[in-house]
Amino acid sequence: MHGSADKDERHSTPQTDRRSKLMPRVMGSLALFGMMVGLMIGRITTPEPSELQQVEVLDGALVAWFNNEPKLHGEIIDGSVALLFQAKGKAQKGQLKLNDRDVNWRVRLSDKGLLLTLVAARPLRGEWAGSEVDDRWRLEVRLQEQ
Template sequence: MKQNHVKHARLRLEGVEDSTLAEPDPRPKLFPRFLASIALFFFLVGMMIGRLQDPAPVMLDDIQITADGMQLLFDSEPKVTAEHVDGALVMRIDAEGSSRQGQLQLDGRNVNWRVLRSKGGLLVNFVAARPLRGQWHGAAEGGRWRLVISLGAED
């Protein structure tokens, strides 16, 4: 019985002209555009939320030379790591700021210092003719962060 129905449908279709249009539908396809606009909207909203949750970088505001070292002023507390490399003191500070350099006096001898911008933040280098040792501590002060670096010659 199924075969008879299929033959009858074929016969009926062979005698009738095709009812589809020969040219493409001139109406625009709105559904792909709708999906693309929704995807773009949620992407932009996600970017804005991510930007709001991303903390602002710590900024170096000022550098002050003291009798035995240096004071660095930041807008908030940075992460600080330091090491002694061949008699020089090298500090890596997770902050942003401009590059600067200068010289300070320690026990009547010159100590060259340099603040460099790098990928990981700021590098603070202290170099002298004699090996240096350094100590540092930070404290909050009036809405800012003061990092005090005390230098001394190694014995």
């Protein structure tokens, strides 16, 4: 064995690879491009998180305005009304009148979202209904004495 020339391909030197080295680069580039396009589409189609914008007091009712419909879980617990929204917002509190008697309401932050509680000196019942008004979500909570 004199030298490593490729005369009859019987020498110990490996053959040179004549295939193009561009195919792995092209496949890697396509995979990276596909991942970036997928991330952009996912960002565009993700809904905007719900946010409590304002709370209004009406006669015997409370109206909460959101930028879009939040997930809602409501219960009447021992004569108080509690509503849990999967939304962002700031803590607030106030009073409203129901049959010339005071009802205290409070919005506070919890680990699962916003918690709205309505409490009075006597047991309450509440009914709530939401609807879309002018590209915002309006939730009205109507109260009654038990």
